[in-house]
Amino acid sequence: MIQINQLSKKYKGAEFFSVKDLSLKIETGEIYGLLGPNGAGKTTLISMLTSLLKPTSGSFTINGLNFKENKNQLKQLIGIVPQEYALYPTLTAFENLEYFGSMYGLKGEILKNSILEHLEIMGLSKFATKKTATFSGGMKRRVNLIAGILHQPKVLFLDEPTVGVDVQSKNVIIDHLKFLNQQGTTIVYTSHHLIEAEVFCTRVAIIDQGEIIIKGIPSELIKTQAGANNLEDVFLAQTGKALRDYA
Amino acid sequence: MHKLWASTYKEMLLLIRDLGGIAILFIMPMLLLIVITLVQDSTFKTINDVKIPVLLVDNDNGEVSKNIIDNLSESNSFEILQKNTEDEAKEAVFAGKYQLAIIIPENLSASLQKKVNQNVEGILSKFGLEEDNSLVEKEAIPAKEVRLYFDPATQLSFKSSVKNGIDKMISKIETQSIYKAFQTELGEEEAVPIFDTENFISFKEVRQTKGNQEIIPNSAQHNVPAWALFAIFFIVVPLSINLVKEKNQGTFVRLRTQPVNYATVLGGKTIVYLVVCLIQFTLMLLVGIFLFPAIGLPQLDVSGKLPMLYAVALFSGLAAIGLGLLLGTIAKTQEQSAPFGAIMVVILAALGGVWVPVFVMPKLMQSISKISPMNWGLEAFYDVFLRNVNFVKILPEISLLLLFFIITILIAIIYNQKKNAV
DSSP, rough: OOOEEEEEOOOTSSSSEEEEEEEEEEEEEOEEEEOOSTTTTTHHHHHEEEETSOOEEEEEEEEOOOTTHHHHHHHHHEEESSSSSSOTTBBHHHHHHHHHHTTTTOHHHHHHHHHHHHHTTTGGGTTTTTTTGSSSHHHHHHHHHHHHHHOOOOOOESTTTTTOOHHHHHHHHHHHHHHHHHHHHHHEESSSSHHHHHHHOSSSEEEEEEEEEEEEOHHHHHSSSSTTTHHHHHHHHOOOSSOOOOO | OHHHHHHHHHHHHHHHHHHHHHHHHHHHHHHHHHHHHHHHHHHHHHHHHHOOEEEEEEOOOSSHHHHHHHHHHHTSSSEEEESHHHHHHHHHHHSOOEEEEEEOOHHHHHHHHHHHHHHHHHHHHTOOOOOOOOOOOOOOOOOOEEEEETTTOOOOHHHHHHHHEEEEEEHHHHHHHHHHHHHHTTTTTTTSSSSSSSHHHHHHHHOETTTEEEEOOHHHHHHHHHHHHHHHHHHHHHHHHHHHHHHHSSSSHHHTTTSSSHOOHHHHHHHHHHHHHHHHHHHHHHIIIIIIHTSOOOOOOOTHHHHHHHHHHHHHHHHHHHHHHHHHHSSSSSSHHHHHHHHHHHHHHHHSSSSSGGGGHHHEEEEETTOOOOHHHHHHHHHHHHHOOOOHHHHHHHHHHHHHHHHHHHHHHHHHHHOOOO
């Protein structure tokens, strides 16, 4: 379970809070979608929850642990799939995964088998010995995902895991995430694909200007929003149609 | 330990996949060593193979100018080219066509002779040895000057060594003239000299010996350690770029979310780049031992010194790696780390005495040079190569290098912790 209490983040020199007094409870076994326009604060929130950013104020716990007291324990418990392809381009897919898996303490046959199994699931077996520099965007996304789940995390954070990939790659990624969730992994993910979130998430929160404007089960949110046929209608009704450009 | 090994293996893979980078890491330092040693070799030779062309205008055409020309020719350092006028010589030198012009004034021989005779006669008359010792009014003889023109681009060290040489030569000619005048005044025949005009006081350089053999320093023993150290420290540039790349390509972000400490990440890089430093050093030693004699340079003598040389190389490598990791930790972009690293290494080399010996630096710079890790490394190398010391003598220097590594790594770790504290 993830318990977030009045979490805030204001970047140095920034005029506004990127995340402001945000409180949220995500139950174990959920697939929770953090949705919102560009600059809403989704990545900032995930960065704080994965120890990449220091909150300005507030606190959170993941399965009752916090980074101040249980840093390594918590890092072992969570997995992260960042938005960028966090891979070494001159290493092969296998070598990249071997390294990142080792950093979670995996080794020997367990590590090797886990890599081969995941490469197989993601349809990348025959590219295991190819350098990732030669991979397409979709292939890199899939390797990026494997690097975050090799150690079978209890909680998985994904920042736009399907952005810029073809439909086939997206399906493979979503299907595997559903499988992981069935195995007991709690999933927290950000996305701009609202149709994808509508069918994939058990619950969603729409964030705008660092605050949660609405949260709940997607189907219920659609029902309660007048004239809404899907999550995108709810999203536009809640966040407006004005462009959200930030620099 | 498993994570450290995995980090080391990953670093090794990253390095060997960049063949161009490896070639630069290993070939460029060797090329640098060969070029610098070839250029500097002449300054270490007692007999110079290269003669510097010097313009000479002889307005005297007397015994003194003949003496000057003979002395310059005998020195084997200069090739004398006579010109007719001072203006012609001056123009050629100031245009950079020649390094130096020497202008011997008119009547130098006659005036010197007259002046010497006057002084000798004066002394002898004091002792009552002159037949006519009545006070004769001395004729005023104006002082003569030998004029030197240097190419404005000529280095100061060359200028001062030429000036000292000519000064010494003129003093000798003057002394000989005085002795000769005394001999003439005393009525002795010139053919049978009664004065020994050679210097009574001479000097001899006593060199360090090893067994019964004199240790004679050569350009290889000066250049190989100096430039090997320079190359070792240049590891700062690729190493800092390596770290900055990790940050920019997102892999460092992933590592920050994993249960691995920064020291382990740095440890993997340290091990791989230390091996690179030692391979670089080995290649440079091999160049000194095998290639130098083949291209006419003095051979590098490493007999009995290898363990100590590798100890110095190892600790110098650690100091360089510490600096590279610190720079890579602090820098945000390659545009920051690469030029800063390269210029920093050149500054440390200059302070350390790689370009100019520390003892000729101003006092302030001498004090600053004592805090340059390159100075510690260079002194340790010179101790082993040239001063023939034992291991205990290099302990202070290698301890400082190790301390430098520890401090830079600690700063990098603390900086990273503060920067990424949650």
